[in-house]
Amino acid sequence: MLLRNIKLWDGCSADYSDFDAIRILADGTLQRTTSDDRVGNEPSKDLAGAFVMPGLIDAHIHLCLDPEESDPFAHGKVPEPIQLKAMAARAKKMVEAGITSARDLGGGQWLELQIRDAILAGDLPGPRLICAGQPITSPGGHCHFWGGEAEDTAAAMAVIARQAEAGVDLIKVMATGGNITPGSKPMDAQFDGAVMQSIVTEANRLGYSVAAHCHGTDGIRHAAHAGVTTIEHCSWVGPNGWGKHFDPDLALEIAQAGIWISPTVNAGWGRHLSNENYLAAMQARYQTMKSSGCQFIASTDAGIPNVFHEDLPKALAVFKAVAAFSNLETLRSATSDCAKALGIEGVTGRIEDGLSADLLVLPASPLADLRALQHPAEIYARGALILSP
Numbered sequence: 535m536l537l538r539n540i541k542l543w544d545g546c547s548a549d550y551s552d553f554d555a556i557r558i559l560a561d562g563t564l565q566r567t568t569s570d571d572r573v574g575n576e577p578s579k580d581l582a583g584a585f586v587m588p589g590l591i592d593a594h595i596h597l598c599l600d601p602e603e604s605d606p607f608a609h610g611k612v613p614e615p616i617q618l619k620a621m622a623a624r625a626k627k628m629v630e631a632g633i634t635s636a637r638d639l640g641g642g643q644w645l646e647l648q649i650r651d652a653i654l655a656g657d658l659p660g661p662r663l664i665c666a667g668q669p670i671t672s673p674g675g676h677c678h679f680w681g682g683e684a685e686d687t688a689a690a691m692a693v694i695a696r697q698a699e700a701g702v703d704l705i706k707v708m709a710t711g712g713n714i715t716p717g718s719k720p721m722d723a724q725f726d727g728a729v730m731q732s733i734v735t736e737a738n739r740l741g742y743s744v745a746a747h748c749h750g751t752d753g754i755r756h757a758a759h760a761g762v763t764t765i766e767h768c769s770w771v772g773p774n775g776w777g778k779h780f781d782p783d784l785a786l787e788i789a790q791a792g793i794w795i796s797p798t799v800n801a802g803w804g805r806h807l808s809n810e811n812y813l814a815a816m817q818a819r820y821q822t823m824k825s826s827g828c829q830f831i832a833s834t835d836a837g838i839p840n841v842f843h844e845d846l847p848k849a850l851a852v853f854k855a856v857a858a859f860s861n862l863e864t865l866r867s868a869t870s871d872c873a874k875a876l877g878i879e880g881v882t883g884r885i886e887d888g889l890s891a892d893l894l895v896l897p898a899s900p901l902a903d904l905r906a907l908q909h910p911a912e913i914y915a916r917g918a919l920i921l922s923p
């Protein structure tokens with residue numbers, strides 16, 4: 535199948551490229567080509583100058599969480615068949631919104647792994663999923679109800695072994711407390727530096743990357759020194775509040791270690807944009823991190839209350855505003871850069887020969903206005919057409 539007469543943004547370059555056609559091969563991979571390169575009676579579609587870019591990647595979701603449920607303990611009580619059905623419906627909405635890959639950073643019953651495999655087998659529509667299973671947490675700590683409690687290094691090793699047995703793709707650790715768990719404080723580190731180091735060393739030994747949930751600055755420091763792959767949230771919380779304990783030296787260390795920051799800016803953060811002082815402080819922090827060399831990936835923490843799984847396209851415009859990024863930087867954070875951070879750059883994230891045909895077809899230019907992402911004309915996931923008007 536030849537999609538011709540397009541303007542192609544490859545997920546990385548500063549502008550549209552000379553290729554004006556994409557061939558989708560039978561195995562779901564793509565080839566960049568030109569409109570006059572039709573072979574024999576190959577089917578082709580004239581997209582009349584539409585803008586084509588790689589499908590979006592959300593680096594932080596929870597497929598098992600219902601955004602309309604505010605009680606974190608409620609999800610585990612839903613009967614498994616009903617839960618699986620709800621998760622399949624969320625996955626379908628995601629891919630129909632143009633999210634063709636996503637990293638699931640935690641659940642309690644590994645149900646998202648079943649959805650992952652069903653999507654990969656072509657039995658369910660949805661994004662390619664990269665799943666962490668049960669996050670390692672302290673006893674009674676953040677999201678302890680998911681079953682990953684560990685009081686020391688030995689217990690943490692047992693949690694990792696259990697995730698490996700279940701067939702996860704990476705390891706998630708709660709380096710600090712969090713918001714949704716009663717009794718857990720976002721500011722507090724949950725593990726000391728030595729335990730964090732053991733977790734990362736063991737995960738890496740087994741071939742896993744590590745995503746670390748980090749609100750408080752102490753936990754960010756432990757995670758950074760241990761060499762995690764991504765720092766989730768990175769909220770710089772301390773005794774004086776959220777964002778008040780930003781440490782520029784630590785930001786430099788994060789950059790030098792090549793650790794990605796995944797700030798989980800969801801569409802709801804749009805409410806902050808009218809608060810000028812708040813916005814200015816936030817933008818200054820992001821720009822300082824950026825000039826230190828920190829790299830960012832797009833993420834929403836979809837599934838937590840009022841954060842819907844399909845809302846990454848809306849969240850990206852808010853992320854851009856909060857961080858004072860360009861459209862190009864923001865788009866890279868949800869495509870090529872995100873794929874690198876997730877270790878799937880050899881599969882997706884760019885429009886490059888041999889990669890998966892994960893494509894958004896947009897009537898307007900996303901490089902000119904990110905709102906174009908909210909109105910795709912067509913979506914292809916692994917070469918299959920998902921949505922057509």
Ligand SMILES: [Zn+2]
Binds near residue numbers: 639
């Ligand atoms: Zn999360």
